Amino acid sequence: MSNAILAQSISRQTVGQALRLMRQACRYEPSEMNALNRAALNLEACTWQYDGEALVIESATTQFQRYHVAYNGCDCKAGSTGRPCWHLAAFRLIQRAAELALTPARPRMTDAAYARAVAACDDLF
Numbered sequence: 001m002s003n004a005i006l007a008q009s010i011s012r013q014t015v016g017q018a019l020r021l022m023r024q025a026c027r028y029e030p031s032e033m034n035a036l037n038r039a040a041l042n043l044e045a046c047t048w049q050y051d052g053e054a055l056v057i058e059s060a061t062t063q064f065q066r067y068h069v070a071y072n073g074c075d076c077k078a079g080s081t082g083r084p085c086w087h088l089a090a091f092r093l094i095q096r097a098a099e100l101a102l103t104p105a106r107p108r109m110t111d112a113a114y115a116r117a118v119a120a121c122d123d124l125f
Contacts, residue, residue: 009101018096031084038086055091
């Protein structure tokens with residue numbers, strides 16, 4: 001799948017799903033949680049562009065400053081020293097949202113299929 005399709009598949013819904021999953025995963029890491037929460041806020045407030053491989057996002061504090069974020073890190077001051085930054089958290093959040101957007105929804109069972117599954121389980125036990 002091309003990166004353009006991947007980037008276009010991101011929606012507020014998939015970002016929200018990704019945010020919930022990622023918050024759960026980093027709940028015991030305060031610095032990671034802080035970066036993730038700032039990323040969620042600033043993705044709404046700042047202009048950004050994602051092409052499937054890299055994120056370019058404007059600074060939340062410095063006018064006309066943009067940061068480039070990719071798999072190897074972020075070029076901001078915190079990111080260049082290896083500390084968690086919200087730009088990298090935003091990149092990971094957008095990546096996770098894109099993955100979720102491409103995951104096909106599981107079809108729900110019909111009532112008849114559910115009844116057959118329950119009957120099959122009952123036969124086992």
